[in-house]
Amino acid sequence: MILINNFFLAVIIFFSLMARSGQVLAQEEPAIQDSKMVFETQSFSQDIRQLTLQYRGELEEYRKAEQEYNILKQQYQQLGTLVSLEKAVRATQEAMVVRARVLQTYVRLLRFYLLSQAGIELPQKQVAEQNLLDTLSKIEQHQQELIEPLDKLQMRQAVFDFQELSMVIEESVYRVFSLLAVGKLQTVHDKAIVLKEDMKDQLATAGGALKLAERQRSFDETDRVLNSLKSSFDKAEAVFVDSHRISYKGVYKSNNNQLSLIYSSLSKALVFLGELLKI
Amino acid sequence: MKQSESQDQTQFALEGPLYEQPVAKQQPLASELTDKKSLDKNKWKKIVFFSLGFFLVLIILSILWVWSRPDSPSDGNVLIKDEPIDKIISGPLEQRVYELSQELELADPNHEKLPFPPVDMRISFD
Numbered sequence: 001m002i003l004i005n006n007f008f009l010a011v012i013i014f015f016s017l018m019a020r021s022g023q024v025l026a027q028e029e030p031a032i033q034d035s036k037m038v039f040e041t042q043s044f045s046q047d048i049r050q051l052t053l054q055y056r057g058e059l060e061e062y063r064k065a066e067q068e069y070n071i072l073k074q075q076y077q078q079l080g081t082l083v084s085l086e087k088a089v090r091a092t093q094e095a096m097v098v099r100a101r102v103l104q105t106y107v108r109l110l111r112f113y114l115l116s117q118a119g120i121e122l123p124q125k126q127v128a129e130q131n132l133l134d135t136l137s138k139i140e141q142h143q144q145e146l147i148e149p150l151d152k153l154q155m156r157q158a159v160f161d162f163q164e165l166s167m168v169i170e171e172s173v174y175r176v177f178s179l180l181a182v183g184k185l186q187t188v189h190d191k192a193i194v195l196k197e198d199m200k201d202q203l204a205t206a207g208g209a210l211k212l213a214e215r216q217r218s219f220d221e222t223d224r225v226l227n228s229l230k231s232s233f234d235k236a237e238a239v240f241v242d243s244h245r246i247s248y249k250g251v252y253k254s255n256n257n258q259l260s261l262i263y264s265s266l267s268k269a270l271v272f273l274g275e276l277l278k279i
Numbered sequence: 280m281k282q283s284e285s286q287d288q289t290q291f292a293l294e295g296p297l298y299e300q301p302v303a304k305q306q307p308l309a310s311e312l313t314d315k316k317s318l319d320k321n322k323w324k325k326i327v328f329f330s331l332g333f334f335l336v337l338i339i340l341s342i343l344w345v346w347s348r349p350d351s352p353s354d355g356n357v358l359i360k361d362e363p364i365d366k367i368i369s370g371p372l373e374q375r376v377y378e379l380s381q382e383l384e385l386a387d388p389n390h391e392k393l394p395f396p397p398v399d400m401r402i403s404f405d
Contacts, residue, residue, distance in 0.1 A: 055396075062398060069402065092404045099398045106396045113393060152404065159403045166400040173395055184386035188379060195375050202372065259388035266383055274376045 044116040051109040058105055062098045069095035089155055093146055096158065100143040103169060107136045110176050119186030120179050121237075128175050135172040138165055175248040178255055182236055185262050189229055192269055196222055199276060215279050222272040225265055232262045 069091040076088035111132045114125060142165055145158055200219060236258045239251055385392065 059396065059398075066399060066402075073404070089404060092402060095399075095402050099402065102396050102398055106393075110393060155404050163401075170395070177391065181386075181388045184382075185388070188383045188386055191379055191382070195372070195379060198375075199372055256388050263383070263386065263388055267380075270376060270380050270383060274373070274380075277373055277376065 044112050048109065048112050048116070051105060051112065055102070055105045055109055058098065058102045062095070062102045065091075065095040065098040085152070089150070089152060092155060093150060093158075096162070097143060097146045100139055100146065104136060104139050104143070107132055107139065107169070107172070110173060111136075113180060114176050117180055117183040117187075119190065120183035124179060128172075128179055131172045131175060135169055138168060171248050174252045178248060178252045181252070181255070181259050182233070185259060185266065186233060188266055189226065189233070189262075192266065192273065193226055196226065196273060199273065203276070211279060215276065218272065218276050218279060222269055222276065225269045225272065229262055229265055229269075232258065232265070236262070 069088075072084070072088045072091040076084040078084075111129060114120075114129055114132070117125075142158075142162060145161075150158060196219070203215060236255050239255055239258070
């Protein structure tokens with residue numbers, strides 16, 4: 001009799017367990033959808049990782065090519081023979097090809113950084129991305145010209161063409177640098193505001209009246225710091241928008257002081273938020 | 280009259296069992312023995328099954344107890360009155376402040392994560 005009772009009890013518990021596990025599985029279904037979203041956002045990080053490895057390898061290859069170019073160029077200057085001339089021309093061409101490859105990978109990598117960065121206004125991001133893509137195609141074109149063996153005169157022409165291209169590359173890169181710098185700080189600023197609001201909600205009922213008053217004063221001070229940054233961000237972006245007069249490299253450097261001030265204010269606001277939790 | 284016979288009744292009572300005819304104990308039959316053994320076996324089986332069942336139920340109950348424990352406070356927004364309020368509510372918030380500080384460090388405008396490639400942009404033959 002006892003055995004039968006135990007058996008039935010075990011059966012009941014088994015079915016209740018099964019029902020419970022079914023519920024757990026049913027609750028896990030939305031998590032699969034979430035993981036899809038996470039996957040989509042992480043796809044850039046995988047590209048970035050791969051390109052970073054490729055970039056490092058190519059940079060190493062470039063260093064060797066550049067070293068050889070320097071040695072053979074020096075030899076040609078010392079010897080002045082036809083053999084040393086030929087060797088120096090080939091080494092220069094090789095160094096230029098590898099440099100173009102490094103720059104291409106770098107621009108691709110920078111594009112992914114730009115696309116994955118939040119806090120940048122979409123039109124500015126799109127323009128900067130298109131600019132990077134145009135630059136990329138110009139570098140590819142330059143690399144194509146270097147595939148065939150060139151003589152001394154053709155090499156001179158290729159070097160001259162690259163001097164113009166190098167300015168285009170620098171402008172595109174510094175344009176992205178400026179956007180990334182603003183975007184990173186803007187993201188932290190936005191997150192700090194959300195965090196502060198969450199803290200206000202969660203700390204509203206904690207502690208006594210005395211603490212409430214103290215906490216409110218601290219929140220007001222944090223608000224003041226965070227709100228003052230809005231005008232700083234506007235100033236930084238205004239310089240960036242009116243950049244038709246000066247180069248983007250100049251914009252990046254002039255903006256650096258402004259962004260450093262924003263950085264220190266944000267740092268101060270985060271310290272305030274940390275302190276607020278201890279009140 | 281026999282003088283030698285003792286009149287002490289207590290002594291007689293003590294010696295009584297000595298004069299008793301020994302009664303041969305009846306040996307149990309083989310069939311009786313097997314019945315008894317099987318009864319013992321059944322008894323042990325029951326005990327073993329009962330204890331096994333008991334442990335099984337105990338294990339299942341413990342699993343159920345572990346599963347049915349209340350979720351973490353962050354999921355349920357449940358505050359326990361006995362614990363200090365700061366400890367409960369500041370945990371995830373402190374974590375967020377820390378993570379944001381880390382993110383800010385990476386956003387330092389004086390530190391470029393991906394600097395311009397260290398390549399010679401003036402490679403020339405001349």
